[in-house]
Amino acid sequence: MTRYYSRIAGVLAIVFSQFAAGNIGESRTLSFYHTHTSDQLRVTYYRNGAYIPAAMDELKVFLADWRNGVQHEIDPKLMDILWQIQRATGNRETFEVISAYRSEQTNRQLRSKSQGVAQYSQHLLGKAIDVRLRGLDTRELRDTALELQLGGVGYYEKTDFVHVDTGRVRRW
Numbered sequence: 594m595t596r597y598y599s600r601i602a603g604v605l606a607i608v609f610s611q612f613a614a615g616n617i618g619e620s621r622t623l624s625f626y627h628t629h630t631s632d633q634l635r636v637t638y639y640r641n642g643a644y645i646p647a648a649m650d651e652l653k654v655f656l657a658d659w660r661n662g663v664q665h666e667i668d669p670k671l672m673d674i675l676w677q678i679q680r681a682t683g684n685r686e687t688f689e690v691i692s693a694y695r696s697e698q699t700n701r702q703l704r705s706k707s708q709g710v711a712q713y714s715q716h717l718l719g720k721a722i723d724v725r726l727r728g729l730d731t732r733e734l735r736d737t738a739l740e741l742q743l744g745g746v747g748y749y750e751k752t753d754f755v756h757v758d759t760g761r762v763r764r765w
C-alpha cells in the first residue's frame with residue numbers, strides 16, 4: 594500500500610512540475626483578420642506542450658502569399674512571438690495581418706518598387722509577419738516586441754504596422 598501511494602505521489606510530482614513548466618493544460622490561441630483577403634481565422638495552434646499540425650496547416654493557408662496564393666510552412670516560433678505579445682500586454686484582440694509569407698516572385702516585384710524590401714527577407718522563409726493588434730497602439734506593440742527579444746522588429750509608422758520575425762534580434 595505504501596509503495597502504491599509513493600508511486601501516485603511520484604506521478605503527481607511529474608504532472609505538477611510539467612504544469613508549472615506550462616506544458617500541461619496550456620493552450621495557445623490566436624485570432625487573425627487578413628487585411629487583403631478579409632479572411633478571418635481563430636486557431637489554437639499549441640496544446641499540452643506541442644504544436645498542432647492541423648492548426649499549422651490552417652495557418653499555412655491563411656498566411657499564404659495573398660498576391661499569388663503560394664503557400665509555405667509558417668515557423669511556429671513566429672506564432673509564439675504573437676502569443677507572447679498578447680500575454681505581455683493582456684490584449685486578447687485580433688491581429689490584423691498586412692503580410693506574412695512572401696514568395697520569391699512577390700519579393701522581386703516589391704523590391705523593384707520599393708527600397709525598403711530586403712533581398713533575403715524573413716518573409717520568404719515563413720518566419721516574418723507584418724501586423725497591427727486591435728486595441729493596442731502600434732508603438733506599444735513595437736515596444737512590447739522589442740522587450741521580448743525574440744527576433745527582429747521593424748516599425749512602419751506611416752502605414753501603422755509592426756514587422757516581427759524569428760531571425761536574430763535586431764530592430765529598424
Ligand SMILES: [Zn+2]
Pocket residue numbers: 692716721722723747756757
Ligand atoms: Zn515585414
